[in-house]
Amino acid sequence: MSRLLLDGWQVVIGIETHAQIKSRLKLFSKAPTALLNHPVNTRYNAFDASFPGTLPQLNRKCINLALRAALALNCSVQTRSSFDRKHYFYSDQPVGYQITQHYAPFALNGRITLPKFDLPVRIKQIQLEQDTAKSTFNPRTKTSFIDLNRVGTGLLEIVTEPDIRSPEEAAEYVRTLQALLRAVGVSDGNMEAGSLRCDVNVSINRPGEPPGTRCEIKNLNSVKFMVAAIKHEIERQKTILNSSEQVPQETRGFDQDRWETFKLRSKEDAPDYRYMPDPNLGILIIDQTRVEQIKSNLPPLPDETRERLLNQYRGLTANNVDILMNLDANREINYDGDKGGSKLDGVGAVAYFEELCTPDRDPKTVANWITQNLLGQLSSLDRPFSSHHIPTSQMGELIDLVTSGQITRPSGKLLLKHMLTNDIPATISMRELARELDVLLAPSEASASTISSEDDPVYHACLRAIEALPSEITAIRAGNANVMNKVIGWVMRETKGKADVKKVREIINNSIHSS
Ligand SMILES: Nc1ncnc2c1ncn2[C@@H]1O[C@H](COP(=O)(O)OP(=O)(O)OP(=O)(O)O)[C@@H](O)[C@H]1O
Ligand SMILES: [Mg+2]
Numbered sequence: 001m002s003r004l005l006l007d008g009w010q011v012v013i014g015i016e017t018h019a020q021i022k023s024r025l026k027l028f029s030k031a032p033t034a035l036l037n038h039p040v041n042t043r044y045n046a047f048d049a050s051f052p053g054t055l056p057q058l059n060r061k062c063i064n065l066a067l068r069a070a071l072a073l074n075c076s077v078q079t080r081s082s083f084d085r086k087h088y089f090y091s092d093q094p095v096g097y098q099i100t101q102h103y104a105p106f107a108l109n110g111r112i113t114l115p116k117f118d119l120p121v122r123i124k125q126i127q128l129e130q131d132t133a134k135s136t137f138n139p140r141t142k143t144s145f146i147d148l149n150r151v152g153t154g155l156l157e158i159v160t161e162p163d164i165r166s167p168e169e170a171a172e173y174v175r176t177l178q179a180l181l182r183a184v185g186v187s188d189g190n191m192e193a194g195s196l197r198c199d200v201n202v203s204i205n206r207p208g209e210p211p212g213t214r215c216e217i218k219n220l221n222s223v224k225f226m227v228a229a230i231k232h233e234i235e236r237q238k239t240i241l242n243s244s245e246q247v248p249q250e251t252r253g254f255d256q257d258r259w260e261t262f263k264l265r266s267k268e269d270a271p272d273y274r275y276m277p278d279p280n281l282g283i284l285i286i287d288q289t290r291v292e293q294i295k296s297n298l299p300p301l302p303d304e305t306r307e308r309l310l311n312q313y314r315g316l317t318a319n320n321v322d323i324l325m326n327l328d329a330n331r332e333i334n335y336d337g338d339k340g341g342s343k344l345d346g347v348g349a350v351a352y353f354e355e356l357c358t359p360d361r362d363p364k365t366v367a368n369w370i371t372q373n374l375l376g377q378l379s380s381l382d383r384p385f386s387s388h389h390i391p392t393s394q395m396g397e398l399i400d401l402v403t404s405g406q407i408t409r410p411s412g413k414l415l416l417k418h419m420l421t422n423d424i425p426a427t428i429s430m431r432e433l434a435r436e437l438d439v440l441l442a443p444s445e446a447s448a449s450t451i452s453s454e455d456d457p458v459y460h461a462c463l464r465a466i467e468a469l470p471s472e473i474t475a476i477r478a479g480n481a482n483v484m485n486k487v488i489g490w491v492m493r494e495t496k497g498k499a500d501v502k503k504v505r506e507i508i509n510n511s512i513h514s515s
């Protein structure tokens with residue numbers, strides 16, 4: 001795939017991602033971190049509110065999680081790193097500076113591969129820093145409201161090298177990073193809830209020429225907005241360069257109503273952050289033993305899971321695996337406020353699939369039941385995937401009933417729909433339910449190869465079809481096999497969907513070719 005734009009320009013993109021660390025406590029204080037549903041100003045302490053005399057105390061759990069992220073991103077962890085003050089005066093930062101790692105970040109030179117494009121993106125560095133408070137401005141009363149719940153929450157700023165070459169690659173980078181951070185339990189990575197935010201740097205140039213001047217679009221909180229912002233920025237910069245002018249280096253915002261980027265400030269009015277080492281914090285020393293220990297306890301990364309699933313389950317396609325893994329990467333997080341954490345509902349789609357894949361079941365059939373039937377019906381009901389909708393015991397039994405020919409596929413789908421739209425207890429057997437809904441085939445019907453018999457209702461329906469559709473039957477006799485579907489459809493309506501397609505085809509073929 002060409003990575004050039006149609007008119008020969010090339011876009012160069014580098015992304016800075018802020019990911020909130022999923023820790024119970026803040027980075028430098030013992031105050032609990034907050035979720036969106038916590039009442040304002042209930043999750044902070046004297047240090048977070050910058051009372052004089054309070055001192056930062058580094059939270060070990062945040063460092064362990066940060067190390068997990070660094071290792072998952074193949075970074076080299078620095079034995080010595082340090083913290084600096086980045087000064088700016090804004091109401092969301094009560095102390096007047098943010099603690100960050102400007103001069104010596106704890107992790108450098110990593111890499112993440114985007115599976116869809118088989119593209120490595122280099123990670124320049126990861127730095128630890130504090131999140132800000134949240135300010136809301138009421139223009140009518142000209143009043144700012146400050147909520148300190150978020151202030152001091154640990155953040156990882158993950159910075160890429162400018163290796164990304166299209167809005168699609170940028171979107172894939174964010175999704176891959178999000179899935180990785182979630183898989184290692186470092187961050188909820190939830191863009192809507194603000195636990196993952198991106199600044200995207202965009203420039204354009206002609207290949208072979210020096211890189212163009214970058215503009216940085218700040219604080220994008222959805223992949224959709226990021227893609228739109230990059231596309232707009234490409235066009236804006238093209239217009240400037242095509243009229244032989246220079247792109248000024250700027251920090252820009254994205255207007256969600258106009259779908260355009262707009263100027264926040266130019267390089268000349270960039271604030272002077274007056275970076276200085278934080279005198280209250282010493283050198284952060286991370287020894288190799290700790291790194292090795294965390295490395296050996298890393299849960300499987302998405303790449304490894306993808307490869308394992310493809311090797312372990314015969315017949316499973318890459319597309320099946322992507323669907324299952326994307327479901328897990330995008331699982332809805334239920335905020336469970338008072339326990340101070342967020343929790344996932346049930347097990348993920350991959351675990352659900354693996355639980356269903358007992359040795360006697362065909363993995364491809366199981367995957368299709370999940371990705372086509374279950375997900376199809378859930379999406380028409382506008383409900384997200386959850387392993388709780390239909391427990392694996394019932395889903396497994398349903399698949400087995402269809403595979404063994406005890407119910408037809410359409411009946412299986414009907415049962416699935418019935419399960420999803422009614423409150424069916426997890427203890428009910430699917431066979432029982434099939435009997436109640438009158439879709440269980442009699443033993444003689446269940447075997448498609450046994451063609452019988454005087455008292456077989458499907459057999460009689462087929463005979464009636466032959467009588468009712470004489471011209472279709474003539475067409476089949478003349479070799480027009482497609483017409484068979486119409487006859488089968490007729491039998492299906494007659495038997496209210498209870499007949500087995502394979503069997504109907506066999507009965508009709510037998511009857512018309514023997515008469
Ligand atoms: N020519 C370019 N075009 C597009 N992106 C670029 C270009 N040069 C550098 N970048 C990207 O810009 C980003 C710079 O981020 P970095 O955190 O290093 O500095 P910053 O944006 O100046 O600082 P701050 O963290 O205060 O925003 C990186 O992701 C880098 O890959
Ligand atoms: Mg940065």
Ligand SMILES: [Mg+2]
Pocket residue numbers: 016199216
């Ligand atoms: Mg930046």
